[in-house]
Amino acid sequence: MQxxxxxxxxxxxxxxxxxxxxxxxxxxxPYENYLSNNSWETFKTDMKTHYCxxxxxxxxxxxxxxxxxxxxxxxxxxxxxxxxxxxxxxxNLMKSNNEFLYEKKLPTTIGGIANLDGFLETKEKCVFVEAxxxxxxxxxxxxxxDKYKELYCFIxxxxxxxxxxxxxxxxxxxxxxxxxxxQTQIHHFDIKQMICHLLGVATAYLNGKYDKKIDFIYLLYNxxxxxxxxxxxxxxxxxxxxxxxxxxxxxxxxxxxxxxxDFLTKTSKIDNKSDITKISALFSFRMCDQYTMSV
Numbered sequence: 001m002q003x004x005x006x007x008x009x010x011x012x013x014x015x016x017x018x019x020x021x022x023x024x025x026x027x028x029x030p031y032e033n034y035l036s037n038n039s040w041e042t043f044k045t046d047m048k049t050h051y052c053x054x055x056x057x058x059x060x061x062x063x064x065x066x067x068x069x070x071x072x073x074x075x076x077x078x079x080x081x082x083x084x085x086x087x088x089x090x091x092n093l094m095k096s097n098n099e100f101l102y103e104k105k106l107p108t109t110i111g112g113i114a115n116l117d118g119f120l121e122t123k124e125k126c127v128f129v130e131a132x133x134x135x136x137x138x139x140x141x142x143x144x145x146d147k148y149k150e151l152y153c154f155i156x157x158x159x160x161x162x163x164x165x166x167x168x169x170x171x172x173x174x175x176x177x178x179x180x181x182x183q184t185q186i187h188h189f190d191i192k193q194m195i196c197h198l199l200g201v202a203t204a205y206l207n208g209k210y211d212k213k214i215d216f217i218y219l220l221y222n223x224x225x226x227x228x229x230x231x232x233x234x235x236x237x238x239x240x241x242x243x244x245x246x247x248x249x250x251x252x253x254x255x256x257x258x259x260x261x262d263f264l265t266k267t268s269k270i271d272n273k274s275d276i277t278k279i280s281a282l283f284s285f286r287m288c289d290q291y292t293m294s295v
Contacts, residue, residue, distance in 0.1 A: 001137035001240070004233045006033035006084035008226040009133075013083060024077040026068060034081040043081075051095050054102055058087065061103035061115070084134030089221060090117050093293050100295070104128070106200030109268050110147060114200030117219070120295050125213035127295045128201055133221040136188050136244050137237060142176045144192055149175060151195070154263045161255030163191070181251045188240055189247040194218075195260070198253075202260045205279045206270045214283040215295070218248060222289035245287065253285035 010022045010033050024034035035043060044066065048055045058065045058080065065080040065087050080088045087102070094100040097120065104119035118129030152165035166178040179186040197216075204210055223241055228234035261276040288294070 001233060001237055002084065002134045003033060004228055005134050005137055005223060005226070005237055006082060008223070008228045009033075010083040012226055022083070024081055026075045026077060031077050033083050034077045035083070040078065040081045047091070047095075051091075051098075053098070054091060054095060054100075057102040058091075082134070084221075086117060086131040086133040086135060086219075086221070089133050089290060090129065090131040090219060093219075093290060094118060094295070097295070106197075106204055108196055108199035109203045109264055109270065110151060110199055111145065111196055114196045116197055116200070118217075121210070121212070122295075125215045126210045127215045127217060128197070129217045129219055130194070130197055131219040132190075135190070136220075136240055140188075140190075142178065143170065143174045144177050146173055146175045148192075148195070150267065151199075151260070151263055152177060155195075155256065155259050158255075158259045158262075160259050160262075162250075162252045163256055181247070184247055184250040186247050186251075188244040189251075191251070195256070198257050198260050199264070202257065202264055202279075203270070205282075206261065206264055206274045206276075212282070216253070216283070216285045217293070217295075218285070218287045219293055220244065220248075220287060220289055222291060248287055254280065254283055257283045257285075 014020050014022055021036035021039045022032055022034065023036050024031045024040060025037055034040070044055075064078070065085075066078050068078060069076045079085055080091075082088070091102065099120055101119045102117065104116040106114045106116065108114050116128050117131040118127070120127040146169070149167060152167060155161060155163055156165045162182045164180040166180070168176040170176055177192070179191045181191075201214060201216070205214070220241075223237055228237060258276065258280040261274075261279055264270050265274060265276055
């Protein structure tokens, strides 16, 4: 499904802009759902010349967005050269805003570093963005590091949110988790990653790094205007997209964020004198797509 989506985006973009060419070659191997080598160089040069802050952020991001990747015996094009790249999507949408930052890193207190796709601080608010394009249509694992177990149990027992985390211990530092929100089984929305991101935001606010309104945006690529073949794959992609939207909308993010703040103040060395009710009141969550994205 991911390849079908990439291909459909490629067909649409190359049709709308004849200057964009497809098919990246690594040595003699073609990758048709990527920008061509020349188009990629043009894209990269334009970023480096006109949006140098963004270029530096992606180069330093650690995700190998801008360079060819060696995986085992195979070499692949840069991630951002993919027509289905969420990084390329958010960059193209936001590059005209010189204050917008990419690859924002936030310590989570529990699980290392949260890597958010976008961040903007204005006079009134802080905008945090997580972007998804092809990701929802790939295979997912229920395995999660058991360092999150205490937090997940705390969330499940709280009446402030509507998320249930059913945990099965697997050993070797892993557990399997089924998430349910408002009687909706979470199959597609990456709630584990979202909890990590909210841990990062909560940690930053509890440590006094920010004190403005929180505008958390979930930027999800909308595939409904694409011509996707075959029809059976098109139907599967649309079904997953609609399910992801429904699952996301079923979650009480305000309650979840409050409980994450509460958990951190009760279980970590973060100053427990912080007014978590006041911080929680700053929080808002919204879903956008490539047509409605705004900051």
